[in-house]
Amino acid sequence: MRNEIGIEYRTFIERANRAAVSWSHSIRCLVRQSKKSFQNDRPRGRESGIIMSEIAKLQALEILDSRGNPTLSVTVTLANGVTATAKVPSGASTGKREAVELRDGDKSRYGGKGVLRAKGYVEGEIQSTVQGFDANDQKGLDKRLCDLDGTPNKGRLGANAILGVSLAVAHAAAKDHGLPLYATIVDKPANLLPTPGLNVLNGGKHADSNVDFQEFMISPVGLPSFSEALRASAETFHALQAVLHKRGYSAGVGDEGGFAPQLKSNEEPVELILEAIQKAGYKPGKDIVIMLDPAASEFFDEGNYIFAKSDKSKKAPAEMVALWKSWLKRYPEIWSIEDGVAEDDHAGWTQITKELGNQIQLVGDDNFVTNPALFCQGIKDGIANAILIKLNQIGTVTETLECIQMARDHGYGAVISHRSGETDDTSIADLAVAAGMGQIKTGSACRGERIAKYNRLLEIERELGSKARYAGAGIYDQWKKPVKA
Ligand code: PGA
Ligand code: ZN
Numbered sequence: 001m002r003n004e005i006g007i008e009y010r011t012f013i014e015r016a017n018r019a020a021v022s023w024s025h026s027i028r029c030l031v032r033q034s035k036k037s038f039q040n041d042r043p044r045g046r047e048s049g050i051i052m053s054e055i056a057k058l059q060a061l062e063i064l065d066s067r068g069n070p071t072l073s074v075t076v077t078l079a080n081g082v083t084a085t086a087k088v089p090s091g092a093s094t095g096k097r098e099a100v101e102l103r104d105g106d107k108s109r110y111g112g113k114g115v116l117r118a119k120g121y122v123e124g125e126i127q128s129t130v131q132g133f134d135a136n137d138q139k140g141l142d143k144r145l146c147d148l149d150g151t152p153n154k155g156r157l158g159a160n161a162i163l164g165v166s167l168a169v170a171h172a173a174a175k176d177h178g179l180p181l182y183a184t185i186v187d188k189p190a191n192l193l194p195t196p197g198l199n200v201l202n203g204g205k206h207a208d209s210n211v212d213f214q215e216f217m218i219s220p221v222g223l224p225s226f227s228e229a230l231r232a233s234a235e236t237f238h239a240l241q242a243v244l245h246k247r248g249y250s251a252g253v254g255d256e257g258g259f260a261p262q263l264k265s266n267e268e269p270v271e272l273i274l275e276a277i278q279k280a281g282y283k284p285g286k287d288i289v290i291m292l293d294p295a296a297s298e299f300f301d302e303g304n305y306i307f308a309k310s311d312k313s314k315k316a317p318a319e320m321v322a323l324w325k326s327w328l329k330r331y332p333e334i335w336s337i338e339d340g341v342a343e344d345d346h347a348g349w350t351q352i353t354k355e356l357g358n359q360i361q362l363v364g365d366d367n368f369v370t371n372p373a374l375f376c377q378g379i380k381d382g383i384a385n386a387i388l389i390k391l392n393q394i395g396t397v398t399e400t401l402e403c404i405q406m407a408r409d410h411g412y413g414a415v416i417s418h419r420s421g422e423t424d425d426t427s428i429a430d431l432a433v434a435a436g437m438g439q440i441k442t443g444s445a446c447r448g449e450r451i452a453k454y455n456r457l458l459e460i461e462r463e464l465g466s467k468a469r470y471a472g473a474g475i476y477d478q479w480k481k482p483v484k485a
Contacts (some may be wrong), residue, residue, distance in 0.1 A: 185434040224453075369393040
């Protein structure tokens with residue numbers, strides 16, 4: 001559906017742009033200013049009584065993720081011709097209570113991992129339900145999607161189908177306003193660039209090595225800006241490569257772009273990373289700190305933690321917490337531990353939070369699965385002090401934003417996160433800036449699908465110009481760590 005203002009705006013911009021090409025620089029500035037004021041005056045969806053941005057068409061495509069497994073790409077077209085695409089990620093060390101990722105189960109295609117059923121739902125049932133819906137009403141749309149699915153875990157239509165639509169529509173609404181996603185997805189002005197956690201050494205389910213713990217991340221908390229922080233991280237990543245070479249280790253990478261060598265113990269990655277930070281010319285514990293995601297649910301079996309990949313030892317929950325306590329004494333450069341105990345180990349979570357929750361950040365991933373109800377219960381139980389945020393764990397933009405708001409309201413941290421199976425979609429970079437919670441983890445300084453997110457953050461930093469702020473170490477103010485002399 002076209003409307004007068006849309007046509008008038010486009011005609012104006014076309015004419016003005018043509019003029020700007022042949023006229024002087026000052027005319028170009030005038031065009032930019034006029035464009036801005038048009039954007040401010042433009043009616044937004046139903047507020048004006050005219051629906052400029054109703055959903056006209058949905059298309060889905062079965063594409064491949066970074067591991068070569070099928071995933072969904074969803075493209076939405078609005079009635080005014082605006083189109084936008086979102087690509088859905090996929091995890092490997094998934095929490096039990098995550099929303100359902102719908103797979104075909106047809107063993108003759110991709111070993112059963114095809115997503116043609118989800119594609120069919122997007123182009124069939126979902127399309128006919130959301131056609132004519134205003135793309136600016138994200139909340140209303142997401143509710144409609146959840147209602148249509150009708151299950152508590154999006155098990156009928158699939159969280160992959162639902163998220164593809166939800167996120168593509170968020171992009172379309174932003175595009176329709178001529179604004180970047182980070183500026184439209186929340187109502188507040190966004191200018192905080194997140195402190196990244198770069199997973200430079202991969203183990204657990206993400207690597208074919210003998211390291212039980214999944215992620216060893218560096219976090220450049222002491223650098224003055226996002227771009228400088230990214231530079232320091234990439235330099236440290238390359239220094240780590242040299243450290244590994246020197247010791248005769250392989251420098252092949254795992255699923256998230258971190259190195260994945262066969263090492264002697266679960267502690268050795270920390271030692272190697274500390275050496276690399278220094279070798280790159282930075283101070284561990286000040287310029288760059290360490291974040292861990294052992295993903296403990298993956299090696300929790302019948303009440304015990306089994307180190308099957310390394311020394312085959314077994315630890316009771318209290319011993320696991322004691323292990324982290326001893327690591328923090330030995331390595332005060334560790335400022336954050338995610339899933340240090342398993343999702344089903346409630347006693348372990350209570351104990352780790354009680355004993356370490358006032359020293360470091362404790363991030364809940366598998367236990368909260370970006371689910372507002374589960375997170376709310378966790379807050380009531382006093383579990384963890386931060387939440388990992390993954391859009392596809394819950395399946396809609398609205399519920400994801402709800403978890404972020406809940407974290408803010410209750411003094412929890414929030415780390416916006418990629419999945420181990422990714423695409424070139426960069427929505428989480430915008431989400432991290434929009435969230436304003438100052439943290440992102442999106443892999444190592446290697447592999448295109450990880451770098452795409454960091455590069456998008458560099459673009460946002462440039463776009464924000466002098467307004468851009470870097471979160472740095474500020475996010476840890478409540479758990480100030482001593483710096484090793
Ligand atoms: P996943 O792992 O994407 O494979 O689930 C990421 C994480 O555990 O944080
Ligand atoms: Zn995790």
